[in-house]
Amino acid sequence: MSLSPAQRHNQRIAMEQKLKQSLAVGTTESMHLLIKALETDVEQLRNLPLIADRVEHKRNVLLPKWVPTVEAYLASGQVYANPVLAWCVIWLFDVGDLDKALDWADIAITQQQATPERLRSNFPTFVADTMLAWAQESAGRGESIEPYFSRTFENVATKWRLHEQVTAKWYKFAGLQLLCGDDGQKSAASVDDIDTLKKADKLLAIAEQHYSKAGVSTQRQTIAARIRRLEKELKDGNSNQV
Known part of the structure; x- marks a missing residue:
């Protein structure tokens, strides 16, 4: 049947x-x-x-x-x-x-x-903390932190819901990395590119927005002073050419 x-x-x-x-x-x-x-x-x-x-x-x-x-x-x-x-x-x-x-x-x-x-801690927080510690240690030794840093930073910035202080640490580190000179020191004085300085300041500003005690105010003031100096030098140089 x-x-x-x-x-x-x-x-x-x-x-x-x-x-x-x-x-x-x-x-x-x-x-x-x-x-x-x-x-x-x-x-x-x-x-x-x-x-x-x-x-x-x-x-x-x-x-x-x-x-x-x-x-x-x-x-x-x-x-x-x-x-x-x-x-x-x-x-x-x-x-x-x-x-x-x-x-x-x-x-x-x-x-x-x-x-x-x-x-x-949950997995997003564990991964964020673990990879930031790894990036800090590796960068301190002068080693490359890519592609692992950018991969994790994208998740921190766009996907994972983390405690504000954790997110702020990532933005702070990313911003300071842009100020890293050949000697390994992180200083705005070692950067001659205005766009790089502005990008670093933007990252530090986001860190401060996430956590007011992120400790980036001094760096941001130094960046602002460096940008003003470079812009003045650029303007004076253009004036001399005319």
């Missing part, structure tokens, strides 16, 4: 629901076992006394062990609370694998994944 189109449709819906329920049960059971194993690994990691040992353990033991689990989760197309993904994102930042860390952090944020309780 053949089924009508409506009956076939209802049968397909019933089968899909049954499959989803089976997957949900299997996922719940699997995640329970994974979480127990993950918690054991996290506790063992905390027992390592040296930061260097912890970083090495994350790079050589934990990530090789858990990354395939996250890759399988991402390939499945399912979305559910996944502490394995959360911890792997954190460990990737810790070991300096910024490409994968930022890629997976974007996914975690899109999926609204929670960070581990001990972190005490």
Whole structure:
């Protein structure tokens, strides 16, 4: 006896629901076992006394062990609370694998994944704080901070809802970076381009708008004085040519 189109449709819906329920049960059971194993690994990691040992353990033991689990989760197309993904994102930042860390952090944020309780911040704040600290250290050593800085700054500026003070720190750093001379010092006196100075001042102004105690007033006054001097020199030079 053949089924009508409506009956076939209802049968397909019933089968899909049954499959989803089976997957949900299997996922719940699997995640329970994974979480127990993950918690054991996290506790063992905390027992390592040296930061260097912890970083090495994350790079050589934990990530090789858990990354395939996250890759399988991402390939499945399912979305559910996944502490394995959360911890792997954190460990990737810790070991300096910024490409994968930022890629997976974007996914975690899109999926609204929670960070581990001990972190005490959500993923946008964690990534913003972590990448700003990295950029400050790297720039201080004279190393390039691109493309990672611009990628994260765009999220800070346009996508993530962060505490005003966190956002202000990013704008302040971005503005001061434009004042960085060949000697590594950040000073308006080392900049001869008026447009660059104005761009830096705009970034510092936005920092001040987000957080009034951002500590940029002195820099902005120095920039304004530098712009006036350069404009005067430009005007005097044009007058002499005439």
